[in-house]
Amino acid sequence: MKILVTGGAGFAGSHIVDTLIAAGHEVVVVDNLFTGSKANLNPQAKFYEMDINDPALHDLIEREGIEAISHQAAQIKVPLSIKDPGLDAEINIMGTIHVLEAARKFGLKIVFAASAAEYGTPEYLPLDEQHPLNPMSFYGLSKKVNEDYIRMYGELYGVNYTILRYANIYGPRQGRFGEGGVVSIFLEQMIKGQPVNIEGDGGATRDYIYIGDVAQANLIALTSEKKLTVNISTATRVSVSELYVTMKELTGYPLEATHGPARVGDIYHSTMSNQLAAAELGWKPETSLRDGLAKTIAWGRTVYGDAK
Numbered sequence: 486m487k488i489l490v491t492g493g494a495g496f497a498g499s500h501i502v503d504t505l506i507a508a509g510h511e512v513v514v515v516d517n518l519f520t521g522s523k524a525n526l527n528p529q530a531k532f533y534e535m536d537i538n539d540p541a542l543h544d545l546i547e548r549e550g551i552e553a554i555s556h557q558a559a560q561i562k563v564p565l566s567i568k569d570p571g572l573d574a575e576i577n578i579m580g581t582i583h584v585l586e587a588a589r590k591f592g593l594k595i596v597f598a599a600s601a602a603e604y605g606t607p608e609y610l611p612l613d614e615q616h617p618l619n620p621m622s623f624y625g626l627s628k629k630v631n632e633d634y635i636r637m638y639g640e641l642y643g644v645n646y647t648i649l650r651y652a653n654i655y656g657p658r659q660g661r662f663g664e665g666g667v668v669s670i671f672l673e674q675m676i677k678g679q680p681v682n683i684e685g686d687g688g689a690t691r692d693y694i695y696i697g698d699v700a701q702a703n704l705i706a707l708t709s710e711k712k713l714t715v716n717i718s719t720a721t722r723v724s725v726s727e728l729y730v731t732m733k734e735l736t737g738y739p740l741e742a743t744h745g746p747a748r749v750g751d752i753y754h755s756t757m758s759n760q761l762a763a764a765e766l767g768w769k770p771e772t773s774l775r776d777g778l779a780k781t782i783a784w785g786r787t788v789y790g791d792a793k
């Protein structure tokens with residue numbers, strides 16, 4: 486298949502591109518390099534430096550003969566969404582509608598990168614897909630609104646879609662501002678031998694999923710005929726302390742972390758069920774936290790210049 490990956494020069498998008506190419510698909514990337522980088526691009530992918538809101542996007546999709554879309558492009562910074570909700574909406578809401586219009590026009594399947602941020606404070610754990618969506622930022626709200634648009638495009642225009650609600654992703658190429666940012670922050674500090682500060686008591690948990698598993702979910706979803714909304718997660722809770730200790734061991738970091746105040750408004754525990762993805766897509770995560778962190782650290786050493 487010939488697949489368009491929006492945001493394919495970013496962290497998640499670039500891994501999805503690699504996985505699709507390895508599976509024998511042809512890939513076209515559209516990315517305006519807002520946070521992405523050309524260095525992430527697979528040389529076998531055809532790259533267009535373009536905004537998803539660019540009116541030329543639809544012509545490009547038609548000219549390239551695109552058969553399906555993996556829509557990963559977004560502004561992902563929660564604080565930026567709170568500071569500038571209009572900018573967030575322009576990229577995340579209007580941008581997604583523009584991509585959806587192409588899906589409608591050309592009859593394309595769309596796979597969408599949704600987020601745990603849509604759930605807000607958990608009423609119960611693990612969060613399943615029936616859990617109410619109460620986002621606490623404009624970023625989370627934009628993803629929730631995106632989902633509603635996508636399902637309505639499905640109902641009104643027959644657009645085929647899979648909505649993947651990602652847990653906290655980590656892995657090589659991740660910037661420090663993403664949702665799974667704590668791994669990339671610890672990574673850089675540990676490899677550079679800088680002090681590590683844990684915000685709060687270290688007991689806060691998240692569901693950390695390795696990027697390779699997320700890319701695999703995208704590959705499967707692209708050929709699924711069902712209109713689905715599913716969590717992509719490990720269904721396990723890992724505390725910041727556990728993450729720190731595992732990374733300390735794997736990097737050989739010699740210092741002890743300091744503890745600062747917890748971030749105001751942060752959720753303490755979170756994890757997401759992945760039973761629906763297993764049942765409907767036949768997908769489950771394959772990478773253990775230790776293996777995923779080891780791969781991430783191996784990459785980190787090449788970037789932060791540590792040869793230990």
Ligand SMILES: NC(=O)c1ccc[n+]([C@@H]2O[C@H](COP(=O)([O-])OP(=O)(O)OC[C@H]3O[C@@H](n4cnc5c(N)ncnc54)[C@H](O)[C@@H]3O)[C@@H](O)[C@H]2O)c1
Binds near residue numbers: 519535598
């Ligand atoms: N990283 C996570 O833990 C996580 C969790 C849940 C959901 N997500 C979602 O996954 C997707 C990928 O996130 P990521 O962590 O790889 O972030 P990222 O910032 O690395 O990737 C986003 C990409 O989109 C591009 N982009 C931004 N605005 C654009 C525009 N207007 N036109 C074209 N390209 C544009 C950026 O340049 C970047 O390459 C996003 O939709 C994000 O909301 C990520």
